[in-house]
Amino acid sequence: MPRSLRRCGLALAVAAGCALALCLLWRGGPAAGRGERGAAPGSELNHKPRSLSSSQLKHLTSQLDLQRLWKTCLQPMLVERYPGSLGNVRVRQFIMEKLRALEASWQVELDAFEDRTPHGMVSFANVVATLDPTATWRLVLACHYDSKYFPRDKHGRAFVGATDSAVPCSILLELVTALDKLLLKARGQGSKITLQLLFFDGEEAFQEWSKTDSLYGARHLAEHMGRAPHLQGITQLQAISLFVLLDLLGAPRPTIQNHFLATAGWFKRLISIEERMHQLSLLQSHSQEQPYFQRDSPYGFIEDDHTPFLRKGVPVLHLIATPFPRVWHTLEDTEANLHPPTVENLSKILAAFLAEYLWL
Template identity: 40%
Template sequence: MSSAYRSLRGCLSMMCLGLLFLLPAQAYEKLSDDTLRALPRPGRDFDIHNGALLSPILQTRVPGTAGHTAVLQHFVDFFQTTLPKWEIEFQNSTAKTPISKGKDVPFINFIATRDPPGARVGDVERLTLVAHYDSKLEPKGFIGAIDSAAPCAMIMHAMRSIDDALDRKWAAMKAQGIDPSLEEQRGIQVFFLDGEEAFKDWSTSDSLYGARAMAESWDHQMYPATSTFKTPLSAISLFVLLDLLGSKSPYIQSYYPTTHWAYQGLGTLEQRLRSMKLLKAGSGEPWFIDSSKDSHQIKPYGGIQDDHIPFLARGVEILHLIDFIPFKGFPPVWHTSKDDGEHLDMDTTEDWSVLVTAFAAEWMELEGYFDLLEHKLRDEGIEAEVVRLNKKTEL
């Protein structure tokens, strides 16, 4: 081996080492103030009676019922019509429940994925946003607005809000002649999981039906040997589970040291949006109460049983966003007939949708790819309308 070759190889090794230190810091790019201001709010789409995103989910949706089928179709229609570049698939399973009298009940997990154009499926790591969409059998007529109709709508709004920016980013990379195979391949996906609720009493067998089936299936579904990732499960860069969100003044803890930095990213976004007066819920107590702690100071209180558990057991990195106060419990409407649209705090529910949008945009490094001109024109139009109405009032 020539000395020149050894020298070149040494330089390349040092460059690669340098990149290893740089990548973690570059893997989460902050949004500018202008971009935060431009992020859309759901507005009328979250109207509980006829809003395009939220209202179709606000119905009983026990697995195997007509309401359950209607909500699943709502997800399909949304992605096929509003986000047609997303790939839709279903993960199906069956299981006996304590009330099914020995018969198998079907469970259907909904998955929507958006990967960079031309990327090989096994080479893409994905931010994964998750909520369950089934509702409890009891009490009769249970809606489950925070549990988890509103979280589903929040995720839908966030994906719609970043979709054009994803297009612009990937188009810009292509125009610049960037070879995707030399770049980190980062995609995004949505899980709406089925069968989270117990049919009778919560147990390891009567709960998490869809999550258990999917984690097991994906752990054994192998990508080609030459792929970057071995399985769809190992390709999940972060599993963000939203549950019991939509009540006023949420209390969100950090449960896992390895994802505490991502939790802190959300806490920072909340603080920035609040300081810029972009949160409708006002200037109350911070939601992310562990933001100032380091990862060694987290007190998980044993954790909370939820859809993330089967994935956590298989090594997936988890960020659990659930409203829970230690020694006090979940929001007062939890598992009661009051968990309906009328008891949602709509300012908080909208704020969550903006926060989730901002987090996804930062994770996907979309700064510079949002249409700020459209936002400016929209604001100018609103201001012009206010002036017009004021003049009309003065007359």
């Protein structure tokens, strides 16, 4: 559950979002400096993507397999998985096993901790997967794998959070599976920029969203990475060149808007990729008149797993459907209410973004 200021109180929402974005720009943002994270060595801040040709886009998207995404990645996650539950442990193990089975030889680590909640002390664990730990900079793709706790209904139905956030987790797993050989090759070439996946636990509030009852995993990991040394005198947090968070995806006709001026250039790249793919007829059930990625002004600030990282100066892209899906935080957030073509289309767009960013 991200907490949104939403369209009601629009002035406040825009002011909050723009204030944070302008703060990053004043500090330097992704194009000029590192803000409170301090100066960073090297030329990573001038990193430019490499555009794919039409034939490369077609080949890249052909590697994605919706059936694999759906059957192998998504369906095993559609269980009750609130922190501390058996389902939570099983899904976490599933994610780690999928990553460790890939040829690219990911470094998969567990960031385990305990924290006090309205339900007492609870165990949490983030999954941190890094393609090449020796690379200086990291493109981070992130989502949360826990589900919100709701009592089961009279029919015994549990909340499984298909859009929130089983689909985003499945998209990330499908991306690295489909691009496994390309990522292995990139790792072997010793690139300065690598890929890191973060699967957060404890995004949801146990009772009422607050600074202490929400974002358990993200808050813990941001603090840890801010202290953990990396290379050349920088921390793991300073090594993040761009933090891309996926949430509330999988329902039909999503609208995804930019939230931060500091990363507007990267968001425009997603718009461009979607337009090119539409022109090449690579997207299914996709209307040119209603694209996913919108050119509107920033939507406003939404609290989510990116927030602890944003406050420490990390450049962020927040890819979340706004307004939220109609099934949000209901027992109807199930597989039956997902839209497979949308899931496949978003996977293709993100695959191209990833390939262009990492020069695959």
